[in-house]
Amino acid sequence: MDISYALGMAGTVAFAVTAVLAVIPRGIDLFGAIVMGIITAVGGGTIRDLILDVPVFWASDLNYIWVALVSSIIAFYGNRLMSRKNIYSLMLYLDGAGVALFVIQGTEKAIGYDFGMPVGPVILGIITAIGGGLTRDILAGNPTLLMKKELYAVPVTFGAILYMLLLKLFPESSGLIGLVCVLITFLIRAAAIHWKLTVPSWMLLKLEKNNIIN
Amino acid sequence: MDISYALGMAGTVAFAVTAVLAVIPRGIDLFGAIVMGIITAVGGGTIRDLILDVPVFWASDLNYIWVALVSSIIAFYGNRLMSRKNIYSLMLYLDGAGVALFVIQGTEKAIGYDFGMPVGPVILGIITAIGGGLTRDILAGNPTLLMKKELYAVPVTFGAILYMLLLKLFPESSGLIGLVCVLITFLIRAAAIHWKLTVPSWMLLKLEKNNIIN
Amino acid sequence: MDISYALGMAGTVAFAVTAVLAVIPRGIDLFGAIVMGIITAVGGGTIRDLILDVPVFWASDLNYIWVALVSSIIAFYGNRLMSRKNIYSLMLYLDGAGVALFVIQGTEKAIGYDFGMPVGPVILGIITAIGGGLTRDILAGNPTLLMKKELYAVPVTFGAILYMLLLKLFPESSGLIGLVCVLITFLIRAAAIHWKLTVPSWMLLKLEKNNIIN
Numbered sequence: 001m002d003i004s005y006a007l008g009m010a011g012t013v014a015f016a017v018t019a020v021l022a023v024i025p026r027g028i029d030l031f032g033a034i035v036m037g038i039i040t041a042v043g044g045g046t047i048r049d050l051i052l053d054v055p056v057f058w059a060s061d062l063n064y065i066w067v068a069l070v071s072s073i074i075a076f077y078g079n080r081l082m083s084r085k086n087i088y089s090l091m092l093y094l095d096g097a098g099v100a101l102f103v104i105q106g107t108e109k110a111i112g113y114d115f116g117m118p119v120g121p122v123i124l125g126i127i128t129a130i131g132g133g134l135t136r137d138i139l140a141g142n143p144t145l146l147m148k149k150e151l152y153a154v155p156v157t158f159g160a161i162l163y164m165l166l167l168k169l170f171p172e173s174s175g176l177i178g179l180v181c182v183l184i185t186f187l188i189r190a191a192a193i194h195w196k197l198t199v200p201s202w203m204l205l206k207l208e209k210n211n212i213i214n
Numbered sequence: 215m216d217i218s219y220a221l222g223m224a225g226t227v228a229f230a231v232t233a234v235l236a237v238i239p240r241g242i243d244l245f246g247a248i249v250m251g252i253i254t255a256v257g258g259g260t261i262r263d264l265i266l267d268v269p270v271f272w273a274s275d276l277n278y279i280w281v282a283l284v285s286s287i288i289a290f291y292g293n294r295l296m297s298r299k300n301i302y303s304l305m306l307y308l309d310g311a312g313v314a315l316f317v318i319q320g321t322e323k324a325i326g327y328d329f330g331m332p333v334g335p336v337i338l339g340i341i342t343a344i345g346g347g348l349t350r351d352i353l354a355g356n357p358t359l360l361m362k363k364e365l366y367a368v369p370v371t372f373g374a375i376l377y378m379l380l381l382k383l384f385p386e387s388s389g390l391i392g393l394v395c396v397l398i399t400f401l402i403r404a405a406a407i408h409w410k411l412t413v414p415s416w417m418l419l420k421l422e423k424n425n426i427i428n
Numbered sequence: 429m430d431i432s433y434a435l436g437m438a439g440t441v442a443f444a445v446t447a448v449l450a451v452i453p454r455g456i457d458l459f460g461a462i463v464m465g466i467i468t469a470v471g472g473g474t475i476r477d478l479i480l481d482v483p484v485f486w487a488s489d490l491n492y493i494w495v496a497l498v499s500s501i502i503a504f505y506g507n508r509l510m511s512r513k514n515i516y517s518l519m520l521y522l523d524g525a526g527v528a529l530f531v532i533q534g535t536e537k538a539i540g541y542d543f544g545m546p547v548g549p550v551i552l553g554i555i556t557a558i559g560g561g562l563t564r565d566i567l568a569g570n571p572t573l574l575m576k577k578e579l580y581a582v583p584v585t586f587g588a589i590l591y592m593l594l595l596k597l598f599p600e601s602s603g604l605i606g607l608v609c610v611l612i613t614f615l616i617r618a619a620a621i622h623w624k625l626t627v628p629s630w631m632l633l634k635l636e637k638n639n640i641i642n
Contacts (some may be wrong), residue, residue, distance in 0.1 A: 116490060245585065
């Protein structure tokens with residue numbers, strides 16, 4: 001079991017747990033919680049594989065499903081423990097590690113299939129990282145992260161683009177570059193969690209009353 | 215026309231009709247009603263086939279589309295009749311027969327492709343049975359069944375797991391086992407409809423005020 | 429660059445711009461706006477290609493992504509200009525040209541793969557034209573167009589069916605027929621925009637108080 005696989009499993013745990021914690025206040029039952037946990041953990045990669053037209057990754061390695069399943073059950077029954085400030089904080093950072101890892105993995109996988117270079121891998125990397133969370137929010141009736149000011153999708157996108165650029169410059173060192181990009185993506189996301197960063201103001205509009213569409 | 219095919223068509227009718235009845239109070243027009251009816255009837259199987267990477271089932275047998283289309287139109291214009299207590303009750307039970315049949319069919323189809331054994335077929339069976347209804351609820355802006363206490367997805371899941379277990383024990387009698395599992399799944403669902411059963415209390419959380427996430 | 433390609437690009441611009449204008453009042457940031465613009469522009473064709481089981485169209489022609497990306501950024505920062513009555517009106521008509529073109533393109537592509545004749549191409553044509561907009565509305569938490577009385581999906585469906593019928597009658601003149609159907613679809617949609625047409629009353633139900641489901 002290499003380190004990338006171990007990180008992938010840690011990300012799966014974090015995705016499932018944070019998903020369950022996010023839907024519990026909506027009064028979900030155990031079954032719904034498990035579905036939400038699994039979808040959040042493997043949904044993004046599944047959409048990526050459908051678009052790549054390759055077999056979905058979890059069909060040949062059910063560990064992803066089992067880990068998401070068990071994590072969801074533990075999060076469901078252990079929610080009071082899990083939602084204690086420290087534990088939840090840990091989960092947020094783990095989720096940050098998850099998206100950092102998944103975006104680079106997704107980008108790398110798309111490059112491996114020479115998919116729509118050079119933009120396709122960035123798009124599929126983003127989908128891998130945030131597709132599961134988007135699906136969960138839609139199923140739960142929560143606002144999706146696209147409608148929030150949180151600095152979540154931006155570091156993900158930055159990581160994917162950085163990986164493409166560095167790979168272009170140093171095609172020989174893909175392994176090292178991958179590691180560096182996961183790390184940088186995670187650090188930006190961690191900074192956003194720690195300092196509650198929002199997207200920079202040039203990415204926001206000052207809406208005024210003369211906006212005619214609503 | 216064998217019995218499984220006839221049951222599949224009955225399920226298609228029930229899925230389309232209950233879908234249309236569910237969205238009519240939202241003020242939908244005929245076109246929207248037809249789209250909702252067709253999506254509910256064939257949506258789950260379509261997602262299953264995309265994940266299996268096989269041709270979508272209705273492309274080679276348009277009867278599924280025609281039956282859903284005609285059922286939707288009848289349900290739309292006949293909604294006052296259809297929503298009379300008895301008829302609607304009948305539709306609920308037919309819908310129960312539909313999910314019972316579709317979950318076993320979906321599980322069986324995934325087994326046939328040796329997809330992610332032994333967990334993959336259960337997942338695809340569930341998707342076949344409830345994927346269309348989830349898509350309909352999302353498009354209509356209704357809360358999805360995952361957020362409800364109704365005993366709907368649980369019998370479906372139980373049926374798929376039971377089918378996998380029995381097939382492991384008695385690999386020679388797949389036909390009979392399929393029939394038995396459809397029946398058992400339907401009976402549990404029918405009991406849930408009749409006695410308005412909700413998920414058992416061990417599958418629910420008592421939410422308390424000290425829950426920090428909302 | 430032929431005329432169909434040019435029209436496709438114009439439709440892409442219109443889809444991206446109207447998408448961004450539609451989500452800006454919800455307080456979206458630049459990143460979210462770009463995602464919404466791209467998804468609206470290429471989402472429908474992507475779902476079509478997944479169901480057809482062919483490579484997604486934008487992977488081999490990234491111009492669709494670039495055009496949607498740049499259009500989204502311009503719409504985001506230029507939103508005050510764009511939402512001026514005249515410009516927004518122009519965008520609505522361009523969007524109408526977009527759906528008219530995409531529905532016929534989608535229908536034609538499905539025919540080329542002999543997909544579920546004769547109903548399959550109509551379904552995939554509709555999905556091509558409105559799938560992106562539906563996905564955008566779901567991600568933004570807006571009511572989908574299926575729940576509105578606007579005459580939007582109906583002309584699209586009419587165009588696809590007309591194309592199938594005319595192609596059956598005059599199989600030799602597919603190019604001309606395509607052009608005519610795009611034009612007719614656009615004209616109906618443009619009339620709907622200009623006169624604010626809603627679906628005809630026979631497609632609506634008079635809901636009464638004795639409706640038992642809600």
